[in-house]
Structure formats: structure tokens, C-alpha cells
Amino acid sequence: LSGTTLLDTQPDLPLFRYLRDATTSHHDWRFAGYEYLGSIAAVRYRVLENAGIAVLPRYFVRDDLAKGRLRQLLPRMPLRHDTFRLVWQRADPRATHYQQLANELRARPLT
Numbered sequence: 660l661s662g663t664t665l666l667d668t669q670p671d672l673p674l675f676r677y678l679r680d681a682t683t684s685h686h687d688w689r690f691a692g693y694e695y696l697g698s699i700a701a702v703r704y705r706v707l708e709n710a711g712i713a714v715l716p717r718y719f720v721r722d723d724l725a726k727g728r729l730r731q732l733l734p735r736m737p738l739r740h741d742t743f744r745l746v747w748q749r750a751d752p753r754a755t756h757y758q759q760l761a762n763e764l765r766a767r768p769l770t
Contacts, residue, residue, distance in 0.1 A: 661689055661690070661691060662691050663690055663691055663711060663712055664690060664691055664692040664693065664694055664710060664711030664712070665690040665692075665693050665694070665711060665712060665713070666693075666694050666696060666702045666705050666706060666710060666711045666712065666713040667693065667694075667695060667696070667702065667713065667714075668695065668696060668697055668698060668699065668701075668702060669695055669697070670693070670695055672693075674699070674702065674713060674714040674715065675688075675713075675714050676739075677714050677738045677739045678714045678733070678736070678738055680739055681736065681737060681738045681739050682736070690711075692711075694710065694711060699715055699716065699719055702715060703715055703719060703720060703723070706729060707723070707728060707729070712732060714738070745757065745760065745761045745764060
């Protein structure tokens, strides 16, 4: 890793934390450099350019993995998962629409 650039969205490494926080042993996570790109789409693009490594959501790179454009470095390591919540104010007049959206999102999990 010492010769590798870590690509992430922000300096606090929100994507890399999914890997770092999932490990139980102590690793020396020193990289040659860091590149902060602001969005997962930009991170994916830079990985495809061979600019470094990154932790990206499986749903976002599924096609790249299937077509061999990307490869998992640690395929057996289970990473942390996110759970998102759609929230709105109780008295919002659009609550019926939000509930419909919530039902649609629930039927389409991010995997």
C-alpha cells in the first residue's frame, strides 16, 4: 500500500472507513498519496483510469466487476453496511407522497 494512492470523496475518508472499521486487526494503512474527488462517480472514474484504489459500493461498480474492468482486492472481507432513512416532518402536507416514495425505495435495496 505504501506505493498506492487512496481515492476517496473527502479528507475524512468516508468510503475507506467501510474497510478500516470492518477490520479487527491492526493494519498499517499508509498510502503513497490521497486524492479527494467529492463524489463516488468521480472516484470510480479515477479507479478506472488506474489512478489508485478505492472502496466503492458494490451496486455502483457491479457492471465493472462483471465485465472485468475492476477487481476486488479483498473479496472475502465483509465491509460495513449503510442503512439509510428517508425522513420528513410529521405535519408535512406531502407526507402521502413521501410514504409512497419510501415504499418504492424499500422495494429496491442498495446491494
